[in-house]
Amino acid sequence: MRVLSGIQPTGRPHWGNYFGAIIQYIALQDAEQAYYFIANLHALTTVRDKSLLRQYSLDAARDLLALGLDPHRAVLFVQSDVPEVSELCWILLTGTPMGLLERCHAFKDKKAKGLIADAGLFTYPVLQAADILAYDSDTVPVGEDQVQHIEVCRDLAGSFNHQFGEVFVLPKAKVLDNSARVPGTDGEKMSKSYNNTLAVFEDAKAQRKQIMRIATDSRPMEDPKDPASDILFMLYSLVASERECEELAAMYRHGGFGYGDVKKKLAESAEAFFADARSRRNDWESRPDDVRDILRAGAAQARTKAAQVLARAQEACGLKGI
Ligand code: ADP
Ligand code: TRP
Numbered sequence: 001m002r003v004l005s006g007i008q009p010t011g012r013p014h015w016g017n018y019f020g021a022i023i024q025y026i027a028l029q030d031a032e033q034a035y036y037f038i039a040n041l042h043a044l045t046t047v048r049d050k051s052l053l054r055q056y057s058l059d060a061a062r063d064l065l066a067l068g069l070d071p072h073r074a075v076l077f078v079q080s081d082v083p084e085v086s087e088l089c090w091i092l093l094t095g096t097p098m099g100l101l102e103r104c105h106a107f108k109d110k111k112a113k114g115l116i117a118d119a120g121l122f123t124y125p126v127l128q129a130a131d132i133l134a135y136d137s138d139t140v141p142v143g144e145d146q147v148q149h150i151e152v153c154r155d156l157a158g159s160f161n162h163q164f165g166e167v168f169v170l171p172k173a174k175v176l177d178n179s180a181r182v183p184g185t186d187g188e189k190m191s192k193s194y195n196n197t198l199a200v201f202e203d204a205k206a207q208r209k210q211i212m213r214i215a216t217d218s219r220p221m222e223d224p225k226d227p228a229s230d231i232l233f234m235l236y237s238l239v240a241s242e243r244e245c246e247e248l249a250a251m252y253r254h255g256g257f258g259y260g261d262v263k264k265k266l267a268e269s270a271e272a273f274f275a276d277a278r279s280r281r282n283d284w285e286s287r288p289d290d291v292r293d294i295l296r297a298g299a300a301q302a303r304t305k306a307a308q309v310l311a312r313a314q315e316a317c318g319l320k321g322i
Contacts, residue, residue: 008043075298133156
């Protein structure tokens, strides 16, 4: 299995990012080959401040390392350090129907809101396809909202192969079922655009405060409640053990408890769950040069692979051998 995924350096990771996407990256790092990169070229479509983009990029690498990504088992690098991908992107762009990109969510949503999209956002899925195809990736762990982009990648790779011969490996998306949509503190999908996030690398005290502020319903304490439809329970099930979840579910069905107690349990479990990662994060914070070394070594490895695939594509469509 050849696994690849990218994470945009656009801010601090929240529980949705972790349980919806990052947790899978870490779990899959023992695949035959695993490539993970910081998608700074994609982030450039929204982050337009150079020091912020640099900061976010280094932070994203620190976050992944703190969450358990092991540079000895997986290749970790920054997207723009592999220029072969941008060349491959152009090759793919030449065969991309406009209609295919017009149907993609990110562009459609922005247009529907009356905002002006630039060509970078419009062609975003093609760069993503180049990211995936450049390493012969067959498995792409992503959150649910990225599945459409993997389908675009398969379409583009399939039509290139059809025209020019078998050059690209067709990848498959891998989505986790149970945490495909992590709720935010307001019950909507957790997202930094909705201001309803719980950050992974949060100070325990600050996180406790955020959890205590989660809005709950006003049904009487005695009433039995359905755990499956409750935000607190859903969040708790991400950070508590199976036994703890069963106990809390039984308490919900029985009734006679206050949400304040559930919030305390949630805050305690979250603190325990993220404690190691938070302490490792502090450690990486103080070693920026070690992080840069890891990224440099990762980019060198990634470039070797991407150069082979790019050469194959160039050869197949007549850009080489003139
Ligand atoms: P945001 O919505 O906060 O801007 P991104 O779009 O940057 O988050 O998402 C990065 C990754 O995290 C994607 O793969 C996405 O599917 C996943 N993700 C984001 N929010 C959630 C969520 N609430 N539940 C599950 N996965 C999520
Ligand atoms: N678009 C992805 C996101 O927003 C990030 C990304 C860029 C990516 N290139 C990729 C994910 C290639 C998987 C494979 O989360």
